[in-house]
Amino acid sequence: MELHRFAHRRTPPAPVSPPGQGLTRRQMLLGSLATVGGVAAASALAGCAPAASASGARELAYWHLLSGGDGVTMAGLVDQVNGMGNGYEATQTVLAWGAPYYTKLAMASVGGRSPDVAIMHASRVAGYAPGGLLDPWDLDLLAELGVRESDFLERVWAKGRLEGQQFSIALDSHPFVMMYNLDVAEQAGVLGPDGQLAPIESPEQFLEVARAMQAVTGKHGLSYGYLGDGAQMWRLFYTFYKQHDADFDLSGNTAVVDRDAAVSSLQFIQQLLDGTVATASGDYGTAVSEFMSGESGLFFTGVWELPTAKSSGLAFDAQPIPTLFGTPAAYADSHAFTLPHQSSPDPEQRRASYQFVADLLQNSFGWAEAGHVPGFQPVVQSSEYQALVPQSHYAPAAEILNYDPEAWFTGSGSDFQNYFLETVQDVYLNGSDPAEGFDAFVRRVNVQLAKPNPV
CATH class of the missing domain: 3.40.190.10 (Periplasmic binding protein-like II)
Structure with a gap:
């Protein structure tokens, strides 16, 4: 794994307001599609994207609730990893922060029209995984792609684990x-x-x-x-x-x-x-x-x-x-990657989803520049991150974080x-x-x- 890859995101973040401020912070869409960073979310709410594009890359449907400055930063990261040529092309759908997002995510999973990958707050996973709305991660496949439990702080990794299975992988912590x-x-x-x-x-x-x-x-x-x-x-x-x-x-x-x-x-x-x-x-x-x-x-x-x-x-x-x-x-809470339930997921489509998430984690230095503490610790431990001030000064908060009960x-x-x-x-x-x-x-x-x- 090459840590110099962490520095290749140059989308400038815009000022943002905190999560929890109603829809003023997070609203890009309320039940409709959005265009983020030049990528149109053209079909994700209607169902999963086609398996492959004309170029042969797997088309992935990626849902998240990041707008404002976070949305701009995420768009830059997705553009970056899409350009790495690792066999996928992720299309973003950005939905309104809070209840609208989580309601639509649950409905999509129940209705068999879920996206390939979705961001959830780690604190919400306990309410979704027991009802069968999320699929567990294959840790062997993640490890094959360079993402292991040892790459995360213990309490951050543990938050995604329920009944012996891993249901979320933390992109960050935001204390x-x-x-x-x-x-x-x-x-x-x-x-x-x-x-x-x-x-x-x-x-x-x-x-x-x-x-x-x-x-x-x-x-x-x-x-x-x-x-x-x-x-x-x-x-x-x-x-x-x-x-x-x-x-x-x-x-x-x-x-x-x-x-x-x-x-x-x-x-x-x-x-x-x-x-x-x-x-x-x-x-x-x-x-x-x-x-x-x-x-x-x-x-x-x-x-x-x-x-x-x-x-x-x-x-x-x-x-x-x-x-x-x-x-x-x-x-604190964490933005975390989840696999919304699919009754019969295509193995190659799933593998492409895993590759997409691994690439975002391993190239999350841009997410750190915008303020969040990366969940993937090789990024935090890199000399590039340690040179970031004040990020490196408050990063220890992730070691003492407490999620909602x-x-x-x-x-x-x-x-x-x-x-x-x-x-x-x-x-x-x-x-x-x-x-x-x-x-x-x-x-x-x-x-x-x-x-x-x-x-």
Whole structure:
């Protein structure tokens, strides 16, 4: 395997907004076809593409939910691997982020009209694979093409494994991280001798650093937007909750949780939202604008915001969110390759699909340039990736990532995080009792646990 191939993608990424912001981030199509990077998705929703093109290459139907800057980057990667001459020509269909995408994917699998390859969030696989909507990967064939379990971080690989079979292969992980303004940090005296933010090891120290930065900016020390956004609320809460080494088990009929860890996490978030450290009532767009304009020193966000930060001209760096409660942990999800169920897949068509996925994984340096942490570790370990800043500075967040608690109704684009919004936003916004808010959330989750998986 030649690592110099990782550098051959030169499609410039465009600024993007985070997943979880409804259809504004992800919408390229809502139930219709799209043209991405000059490749028309002409027939995928009607059924699988023809087995071979006039050139002899296998035509592959590839569905994903990546639009905006991610969509531009993915289009460049697909153009790149299509041009490698490995016997396939992948055609992209881009569908609206969230429920529209997952509904159409399920319907396609049930109706026998599924694409050859599809992207899913790793956190959604547990809701799809048990219902027979996904086919397992042949690990021997993947290994033959240069993709092995040892090429992935243990917890990233394990997330795609159910009942002894591998149902997804991670393209990336996209953790919740902390960006910081280098100029503000320097003026606040919180940089270490290496020019990066000095270690922060407790909630009290974090508040001190944020307040020192607020004294520099005159507005806020931290930008964090959550209003009306259950995904943003959950990402920060679950990061701190897991830093308490707390479990959130949804495998039974009722949720098994650590109430004390939840209350402690919510109380600290309330301390952050005091109007000085961070605004008490900001939405995500306001947080982005505030940080990019230099009106705060710190920013809780996802790695998907890297292109926006770079285009702003801001002097910044990024790192995993500091470990404040004892256990290194970060919320994250992964875009992962899946094989939507086909009752009688053609062996040569399947092999071409495997080759396509292997080529994307092995040439995912361009995906790293756009901010995501590649799942395929030979890319991360390459000298080219290690030279990327701030990507190489926040990449360790992938080693401590935590996906949503596993259940049929959890994961990115599901209603699970909306339940958190409905029951806990008043804790964030108005300082309501954290215990009462969390208890209401658990009761709402238990209602779902009492229902069968609809797929």
